[in-house]
Amino acid sequence: MADPLPWDAGSTWNFEDQPLDTPVPVIDWNTAERNIIRTQRICDEAGVANRPHIKTHKSVELARLQIRHGAAGITCQKLGEAEVMADAGIDDILISYNILGAAKHPRLARLNSRVSLTVACDNWIVAMDLGKAVAGSGKRLRVLVECDTGRERCGVATPEAAASLAQAISELPDLAFAGLLLYPPNGACAEARAFVDETRGLCAQRGLDIETVSAGGTPNLAYAGQFSETEFRAGTCIFNDRQMVSLGAARPQDCALFVYSTVVSHPASNRVMLDAGSKALTSELVGFADYGFFPDYPQARLVRFAEEHGFVDVSDCPNVPAIGEIVRVLPNHVCPVVNMYDEIQTVRDGVISSRLNIDARGRVA
Amino acid sequence: MADPLPWDAGSTWNFEDQPLDTPVPVIDWNTAERNIIRTQRICDEAGVANRPHIKTHKSVELARLQIRHGAAGITCQKLGEAEVMADAGIDDILISYNILGAAKHPRLARLNSRVSLTVACDNWIVAMDLGKAVAGSGKRLRVLVECDTGRERCGVATPEAAASLAQAISELPDLAFAGLLLYPPNGACAEARAFVDETRGLCAQRGLDIETVSAGGTPNLAYAGQFSETEFRAGTCIFNDRQMVSLGAARPQDCALFVYSTVVSHPASNRVMLDAGSKALTSELVGFADYGFFPDYPQARLVRFAEEHGFVDVSDCPNVPAIGEIVRVLPNHVCPVVNMYDEIQTVRDGVISSRLNIDARGRVA
Numbered sequence A, B: 001m002a003d004p005l006p007w008d009a010g011s012t013w014n015f016e017d018q019p020l021d022t023p024v025p026v027i028d029w030n031t032a033e034r035n036i037i038r039t040q041r042i043c044d045e046a047g048v049a050n051r052p053h054i055k056t057h058k059s060v061e062l063a064r065l066q067i068r069h070g071a072a073g074i075t076c077q078k079l080g081e082a083e084v085m086a087d088a089g090i091d092d093i094l095i096s097y098n099i100l101g102a103a104k105h106p107r108l109a110r111l112n113s114r115v116s117l118t119v120a121c122d123n124w125i126v127a128m129d130l131g132k133a134v135a136g137s138g139k140r141l142r143v144l145v146e147c148d149t150g151r152e153r154c155g156v157a158t159p160e161a162a163a164s165l166a167q168a169i170s171e172l173p174d175l176a177f178a179g180l181l182l183y184p185p186n187g188a189c190a191e192a193r194a195f196v197d198e199t200r201g202l203c204a205q206r207g208l209d210i211e212t213v214s215a216g217g218t219p220n221l222a223y224a225g226q227f228s229e230t231e232f233r234a235g236t237c238i239f240n241d242r243q244m245v246s247l248g249a250a251r252p253q254d255c256a257l258f259v260y261s262t263v264v265s266h267p268a269s270n271r272v273m274l275d276a277g278s279k280a281l282t283s284e285l286v287g288f289a290d291y292g293f294f295p296d297y298p299q300a301r302l303v304r305f306a307e308e309h310g311f312v313d314v315s316d317c318p319n320v321p322a323i324g325e326i327v328r329v330l331p332n333h334v335c336p337v338v339n340m341y342d343e344i345q346t347v348r349d350g351v352i353s354s355r356l357n358i359d360a361r362g363r364v365a
Helices: A029-046 A060-068 A079-087 A102-114 A124-134 A159-171 A189-205 A218-223 A242-246 A334-338 B029-046 B060-068 B079-087 B102-114 B124-134 B159-171 B189-205 B218-223 B242-246 B334-338
Strands: A024-028 A074-076 A092-098 A116-121 A141-147 A175-182 A212-216 A231-233 A257-268 A271-274 A301-305 A310-313 A326-331 A343-348 A351-357 B024-028 B074-076 B092-098 B116-121 B141-147 B175-182 B212-216 B231-233 B257-268 B271-274 B301-305 B310-313 B326-331 B343-348 B351-357
Touching: A024 A029, A029 A060, A029 A218, A029 A343, A060 A074, A060 A079, A060 A351, A074 A079, A079 A092, A079 A102, A092 A141, A092 A212, A092 B257, A102 A116, A102 A124, A116 A124, A124 A141, A124 A159, A124 A175, A141 A159, A141 A189, A159 A175, A159 A189, A175 A189, A242 A326, A257 A334, A257 B092, B024 B029, B029 B060, B029 B218, B029 B343, B060 B074, B060 B079, B060 B351, B074 B079, B079 B092, B079 B102, B092 B141, B092 B212, B102 B116, B102 B124, B116 B124, B124 B141, B124 B159, B124 B175, B141 B159, B141 B189, B159 B175, B159 B189, B175 B189, B242 B326, B257 B334
Parallel strands: A024 A343, A074 A092, A092 A116, A116 A141, A141 A175, A175 A212, A212 A231, B024 B343, B074 B092, B092 B116, B116 B141, B141 B175, B175 B212, B212 B231
Antiparallel strands: A024 A257, A257 A271, A257 A326, A271 A310, A301 A310, A343 A351, B024 B257, B257 B271, B257 B326, B271 B310, B301 B310, B343 B351
């Protein structure tokens, strides 16, 4: 993928009074809040509920801010994330995931008893297991049938299979069929609409009502309302990243998170070394040829990582960052980067502010 | 890289009484301890001190076990890791890294005052900054000159540059030149020896004594003692991984850590989906074409990740793991995987045991 040049989002933050202890991600709070407001406005204008995916920020404070700006609830990808958010008082949660396994039964039952919970399911074995988990709890678990409208991740493949699984779910005593979950390929509205509309018809023939249709993905925000969805879950748009800019889903000035790193060595004329490696920035390439983008040194290429070293090829740089200089790196994919840190520095109104707790960091189970 | 087949390390653990809450890494404690003992024996037989690199396990308990088995001290890559280990009472620490930046000055001075500390340095700017950090503390900081003997990461490029930097360090009032640090390419003993021996001669001409020569890398353990080194720092050998097996640096039965993951979907005949994605296993390829190895399904290929999903191509599998089945994955590179978790399950004598705290997890600064 190509980077948009010239990069026009200036670095206006003043760190002189308080030297940064690098490597460290820094969130521009004003940009993040502007992104939250913009996402809410897009959903409002499309007439769909906004249910932001917290997998990107994993932060209670930011989830609350999203709700304050109008979000109808939140989306989590894992049970452990939802538990953290429920502990913080957030009471309307979708887990867009096939939750499966005996170890999760008591956790799922407890969570369902204390918040308005919805989960996803794309097969009969998961449906049976979900029923087992909440059996006898006195409260049905709301379940969306996950549908594959072209992305080839999870999801039933056809409207017939969706309707059939919906019926099976509706017949289980402890579950409530609540609708459909989609994660359409970027911009693939027509396929999603056709799938949803056909499934709606098949469900109606079986006396089943599709109450909720959840669609998602930051690159799909531009098409919000065109997937026959009732609610939209986008995650990355709160911070954005190199991938979102390259896809045209964000502008440079919409990027709210950069990793700041110090040049610690210049061992060869064509190479400088950063104190940020794969443990600071992750090895995600997501289609790029290198591991991050330097807005202030656009010709520098982060070509390789050791765990704590970034190898920067500066062959094409008219100016080379000096040893001791702190450079900012725009991550290829921001979500796994946030997940590396227990807390992240914030900047508000251009000055260093508090640290943000990444409360659900590492909650993969 | 190729995987050695057939895989002969059997899965003999019995998890039936206590269902695993996946995805979860599991460490076979007996294997890890055997690896610790083996590494110590190799160093003992080579006549070099063993200074294991804790970047792999980041655990106080395992660092203590390494010392109990004979390690002379430990190696850390970052100041934050060393602080955690010092807090736990470990008092002989090498940080094999160019530490740089004003924010680190008070931290470095405090650490140097309370443990026997050595750091690395490959340039004059870092040397000056190290001196500033500990100035006035009343205790000199021991510094090794990092030398590049072929790996092209950090390090001065020639023995002349090494001796010159050694002299500069020795002339700074708050630093003590203590020797050399090498990270040789795998098996490149002759180049390392030539570099060290020539530097030793040049230093002697300047009246400088090289007390310590630190060499490292698990694939280099087989050559311990052949780098003109006085001490050896290896990290990965405590757990090993797919990369170490492929390089011939470990046998399958030396692998102590696997990530256990549940099959949560089988959406197409050629694809099953795991509940372990890039946030559980990292996106490290380290030369492989896929993201992990399934010892019990060697034909299955972990071809893609979403953050919380693993895409497994089962086209070539005579038997396909069923939905609900828990499979074990050998990570390509174990070190960054450990760094994703605050605690990790252990198995001792074949049964589920306690959880191990990953005390220095995320300490990248």
